[in-house]
Amino acid sequence: MAISMPFRDAVTTARYEAALTVTQPLRVVQRGRHSRRALARQAGRRGDGRRLPTLDGLRGVAALVVLVHHAFLSQPALAAPYLDPRTADDGGVVWWLTWTPLHLVWAGTEAVFVFFVLSGLVLTLPAMTGRLRLRAYYAARLLRLYPPVWAAVALAVGVALLVPRVWPEGASWWMVAMNQPVTPRGVAADLTLLVAPGAVNHVLWSLQWEMVFSLLLPVFVVVAVSRRVAWSHKIAAALAAVGAAAVFDSVAVSALAMFLLGSLLASGRAHVDYAAAVIEGQRRPTLCWALVGLLAAVLLSAYWLVNAPGWDLPADHPLVALTRALQALGACLVVAIAWYCPGARRVLSSRVAQWLGARSFSLYLVHLPLVSATVLLLGGTPPLWAVLLISVPAALLATALFHRVIEQPSHRLARRAAARLAAGPVRAGSITR
Incomplete structure (x- = not known):
């Protein structure tokens, strides 16, 4: 059954529910569980700006994928395709782990894409449901981000002093390039997140753009909610920007285009509600969700699938640019699946996923220095199983301690600061619906 989906910002919730009533009279109206309001409740979407459990779970899984990604990059054969796509062996284990959707098991770059879309969504949603007081927001955001970052830089420096970053011949090029000796300039860049962070703790490169987006959130919200341009056109423009960024190496x-995609998912959640209701209204919704998940996996793997034949495509080739845009679209689909798919929600609401989700920021910040130190202590070129066996438990243990000692206190401080600044009357520095 084919149902066309309207993409106009002026379309109201009443039109969506009316469309559902006409097109799905038995499964939507009689069963009464696929309405927009019911789907919103099932998805765990809150109207008060609080956290979304299933999206927390997705964030935790993505952080774990980044950890596995960096452990895999300790292997020269697995790191080589990131430097030159023509270097992967033909038909062996490395080929299958690199050029097929199996790559998603350790797809750290794609996991960061998911992080960007998630941040755009969860930071924009509160502004869509009420008043966002900018002074309170900025204070809370800075206190949530900077103290853990500073502690993570201190940890990375300490680990580097204990285990000097001196790499033997034959070590993974990625480990050598991304784990250079500590310098004062690198420490300053990582502490401020202003100019080229990531010299001491490489993962902080993404926090620079997280900070930029956080500071520019009012602009993103205005763009997302504006009705002068159709929602679908804004989605297309953001995807085009991702592709253009690949051509111009920006x-x-x-990153900012992916944050915008998350903001657009928030402002256009009625469209996403409708699409989810259509899927749930099918005779085999589980199969439909599985197909959507397969599509998301293919889209996220687009860059690797295109390079699988061994083509010598430069980074600015239009086909490579297209794959980056498709990967961004795949990241949006992954977020939507986590938000609405019943099976995904069950998995992401599990204890393990929620534990990882609550500590995902800590895991993201602390894991790489420990992975690098593990590789160095094992001689610089250890087998993958040894790196995983030691670094993963060490990273999870460090994550638990870092979350308790650093991240949780910073969250409490952020909440107190926000509450104090939000206690006064609303002034000009606020965003309203």
Whole structure:
């Protein structure tokens, strides 16, 4: 059964529910569980700006994928395709782990894409449901981000002093390039997140754009809610920006365009509600969700699938640019699946996923220095199983301690600061619906 989906910002909730009533009279109206309001409740979407459990779970899974990604990059054969796509062996284990959707098991870059879309969504949603007081928001955001970052830099420096970053011949090029000796300039860049962070703790490169987006959130909200341009056109423009960023080698444009995609998912959640209701209204919704999940996996793997034949495509090739845009679309689909798919919600609401989700920021910040130190202590070129066996438990233990000692206190401090600044009357520095 084919149902066309309207993409106009002026379309109201009443039109969506009316469309559902006409097109799905038995499964939607009689069963009464696929309405927009019911789906919103099932998805765990709150109207008060609080956290969304299933999206927390997705964030935790993505952080774990980044950890596995960096452990895998300790292997020269697995790191080589990131430097030159023509270097992967033909038909062996490395080929299958690199050029097929199996890559998603350790797809750290794609996991960061998911992080960007998630941040855009969860930071924009509160502004869509009420008043966002900018002074309170900025204070809370800075206190949530900077103290854990400073502690993570201190940890990375300490680990580097204990285990000097001196790499033997034959070590993974990625480990050598991304784990250079500590310098004062690198420490300053990582502490401020202003100019080229990531010299001491490489993962902080993404926090620079997280900070930029956080500071520019009012602009993103205005763009997302504006009805002068159709929602679908804004989605297309953001995807085009991701592709153009690949051509012009602009990390800034690529990252901010993905944050914008998350903001657009928030402002256009009625469209997403409708699409989810259509899927749930099918005779086999589980199969439909599985197909959507397969599509998301293919889209996220687009860059690797295109390079699988061994083509010598430069980074600015239009086909490579297209794959980056498709990967961004795949990241949006992954977020939507986590938000609405019943099976995904069950998995992401599990104890393990929620534990990881609550500590995902800590895991993201602390894991790489420990992975690098593990590789160095094992001689610089250890087998993958040894790296995983030691670094993963060490990272999870460090995550638990870091979350308790650093992240949780910073969250409490952020909440107190926000509450104090939000206690006064609303002034001009606020965003309202």
